[in-house]
Amino acid sequence: MKILIVDDEPNILMSLDFLMRKEGYEVFVARNGTEALESLAQNQLDLVLLDIMMPDVDGYEICKHIRQTPELEHCKVIFISAKSKESDIQKGYEIGADFYITKPFSNKAIVTKVKELLSPINS
C-alpha cells in the first residue's frame, strides 16, 4: 500500500513518515502542494495524509484534485490540520475527505484510522 504524506513542517513529516513505515506501508513525502501534485501523478497512491495550510497550493485544492481525477477515485484522503473549528471540519468533509484529524493528534488514532481505511473491506 502506498501512502503520501503532505506537510510543510519537516518535523511532522518525520513523525508521520516513521509511523507509516513502521506499519509496513510504502511512504512518499511532499513538502508543499506542488510536490504533492507531482507525486500523485507519478505514483499509484492509496491514501494521502494531507495538511491544509501550505505556502503554495493549499490542501483543499489537492483534495479537490484527487476527487476530480478518475484514476485516483479509490485513493483515500485524511486531512490533518490545526484548523479545528466546527465549520473547518465540515468544510473538509464537504470537499471530499474521508476523515479529518486535528492537530495535535494522537499517533495511535492516526495509525488506527489509516489501517481502517486501507483494510480490504474498504478498498
Next chain:
Amino acid sequence: MKVALSIVVVILSLLYLILLFGLAYLAERKAESQRSIINSPYIYALSLAVYCTAWTYYGSVGRASKTGLDFLLIYLGPTLSAPLWWFVIRKIIRIAKIQNITNIADLIATRYGKNALLGGVVTIFSVLGIIPYISLQLKAISESFAITISENPNITKPVYIDYAFYITLALALFTIYFGTRQLDLNRKNEGMVFAIAFESVFKLWAFLLVGGYITFFMFDGFTDIFQKAFAKEELKNLLFVDTSDANKALEWFLIGLASMFAVMFLPRQFQMLVAENKQEKHLEKAIWLFPLYLLVINIFVIPIALAGKLFFKEANIDADTYVLALPLANEQYVVALVTYLGGFAAATSMVIVASLALSLMLTNNFFIPIILHFELAKYFRDKQWGKWVLYIRRASIVLVLILAYAYLHFILNTPLVSIGLVSFVAVSQFAPAIIGGLYWKEATRKGAMAGILAGFAVWAYTLVLPTLVANGTFSEKILSEGLWGIAWLKPYALFGLQDLEPVSHSLFWSLLFNVLAYVAVSVYSSQSPQERNQAELFVDVFKYADAYEEAVVWKGIAHKADLENLLSRFLEKEKVRNLLAEFEQENKGKLFENEQERNAKLVKYAEKILASAVGSTSARILVASVVQEEELSQEEVIKILKEAQELKKINFELKKADRLKNEFISTVTHELKTPITSIRSMSEILYENPDLPEEQKRHFLQTVISETERMERLINQVLDLERFESGKQKLYFAKYQINQIVQEAVEIYLGVISEKKFKFNVNLKAENEFIEFDKDRILQVVLNFLSNAVKFAQKEIIVETNSNGRYTQVAVFDDGKGVPAELREAIFEKFFQAENQTIRKPKGSGLGLAISKKIIQYHKGNIGVERKEGLTKFYFTLPNTQ
C-alpha cells in the same frame, strides 16, 4: 342606448374597484407571509406617479390646446430636480426613519422642537390647500362619466343619485380598509402602495392607448397631425415658445419651481416618497424612472390637443374633454371606456393617498393634541388608546372626503388646471421651513411659524380671495382698485407687479414674504434646548445615524414601569416587551455615565416608539405626562451632544480593540499547535519504541528539544510585542557605527549562507560616523531580515548600507518570489493570518517583522519592502540624530 351605456360604465367602474381591492388584498397577504411585493424600486417609482392625476389626463390636453407647451412645466420641474432628491429626499427619509415621522406636519413640527402648535398650523393649511384638489378629482370622475354616456356634464345632481357621491364612498372604504390596518406606521401599507402602483401602470397604458388611437387611427401618425396643424396659424403658434418675453420666462421659472416643491411636499407625494419607502436604495432608480414615466405619459398630449382642435374645428367642445370626445365622436366606445377608466384610475389614486395623508396629519397634529390638551382621554376606557387612534384616523379620512365632496357640490366651478396650481403654491409655503430646517441649524420655530403664516397670508390674499370675489363674497372692487383703494394692494398685481399670471404672481410674493420672515425672525429669535437638539439631529442626521438615542438630550426622572404602561396603552403588551428587550440588548455593552443617562435614552426610545402611533408631538406630550423632565440650558444641550459623539467613538474603539484581541489570541494559539504536534508525536514514538537505534532516538529527542525552544521563542516574541504596544518597552540608545552591527549579523549567517551555496554580496557604503540606536535591537532587525532572505532566496542575497546627511539605510535583497504589492503593508502586521487564509505565511516571519517594525518605529525611522531590479528589498532607515 344611454341607459345601456351608463349601466356598462357603472359595472366597469365597479369591476375596476373590485380589482383594486383584490390587488391590495393580495399584496397585504403576501406581506404577511414575509414576501413583500412592494419591496421593489420599480413599485416605488410607480407609486410616485400618483403625482399624475386627472389633471394629467384631461387638464394637460386642455391647457396645451390653449397655451401650447407650458403644460409641460409641472413635469419639467420634477424631472430637472430629480437628481437633487438623492441629497434632499434621502436625508428626509433617513430622518423620518430614525424619528418615526410619517407626514409633512410631523416633519416640520419635529424639526422645530416637536411643537404641537406649528404642527397644527401646517395641518390646517394643508387641509385648506388640498381639499379643493381632491374635489377636482371627484369632479373629473363624475364629468368623465357624464361625457362617456353622452350626458351634459354640467348638470348638478342631488346627492343621492350623484355618481361622484358613491365613488367617494367607495374610496373612503378603500382608504380606511387598506390605509388604517395597523396603528404602527412603521409597517408600510403594502396593499395600498401596490394598488397605487397598479393604477399608475393602468393609467399610463390607457393614455397611451387612446393617444395611439387618435394619432394613428383618426389621423395618419405624428407627421400627419403636425403637418395639418402647421397649416393653421393659431395651431402653429402653440408649438413654439416665445423666448423674448421676459415675463413668460419668469412665469415658467416660478411654475417649474412650484412643481419642484410640489412633487416632494404634496401630502400624497410625501406619503409615497418618504412614509411608504421601504429602502433608501430604491431612490436611486426612482430618480430616473419617475421622470421617464412623466415623459412617456406626456408623449401624446400635444398630438391629442392638436387633433381635437383640428377635428372639432369651431365646435364648442371643452378642450379638457378631447381625450374622451374624440373616440366618442368616432363611436369607438371601447377606446372611450378604456380612457374613462384610465382617468378614473388617475383620479382615484390621488384621492386615496391624499385623504390618507391628510388624515394622518389631522390625527397626529390636530385631534390628538386637542384631546390631550383638554384631557379628554379620560373618556376612553383605560385599556386600549391605540384603538381610539385608529378610529380617529378613520374618522379623519371620512371628514376629509366629506369636505371634499361638499366643496365639489357647493363651490367648485373653476377649470381643472388652476386649482391644481393653487395647491402647488400652497404646498410651496412649506418648502422654506423644510429645506431650511434640513441645512440651517439656526432656523427657529418662531421663524418657521412666521414664514409659513406670512406665506399663507399672501397666498390667501392673492389666490383664494379672488375666487371669493367670483362667487360674490367680496366686492369686485378689491380686484380692480386694491384693498381699501390702495393700488399697490391689488390681489393680482401686488406692489405694482403686473403682467404676471395670478399663479406665478402669487408664488413670487408668497415665497418672498415667506423666506424673508423665516430668515429674519430666525436670526432674531432664540431656540429652546429641544429645538437646538432637533436642529442638530436633522442637519447632522448622517453623523448621528447609529447613535440617535445617545444624541437626544433629556434630563429628569423616569421609571421604566411607567413608560412600559404608557406604551402598553397603544401597542400590545407582547410587542412592548419585545421592544424593551431590544433596547436592553442594544445597550448591553455600552458605556453610560450613570443611571440617569440610561433613563434618558429609554425615555427617548419610548417617545420614538409612540411617534409611530401618534406622531412625535403627541408622543412627546404623552411621555412627558409620565416622567419628570428637567429644564436644560443651551450649553448643557451642546455639552451632552458632544459627549454623545465622544461616547460613540469610545464604544467603537472598544469594540475594535476587543475584536483585534480575539483575532490575535486565536492566531497565536493556532501557531503554537504546530510545535506541540511535533513534540507530542515524537514523544509518543520514543515511548512506544524503546528499541529504536540510538542515532534515531537522539534525532527525535533533538527535534523535541528544538520545538520546545521554538515555542519559547514564539511566547517571548508575543510578550516582546506586547511590551512595545503598551509602551512599556525600554530601548537603550548609545552611539555605534551601523556597518559594525551589520557586519556582526552577517557573520552569524555566514555559515548557513555558504552551506546553501548562495551568491552573497555585502556592500557597506554607509558613512562611518557614529549614530544613536539600540545595538541589540537593530541587530535583531538585521538578523530578522537575513533569516527571511535565507528562507526565500533562490541563488542570491545582497546586504547594503547607505547614508546621506540625515538618514542611514540598511537593506537586504533576495531573488526569491517576493511580496505581492497589496501585501507589502500587511506583512509587517502582528498577525498575518485572516480567518480563512490557507496560504501560510513563511514560518517565523509572522511576529518577527512585526517586532522589527515596532523597533524601527521606536527609533523614529521607516521600514518597508519593495521590488527593485528584480530583487525583493527589505529595508529600514534610521535618522542620524535621535
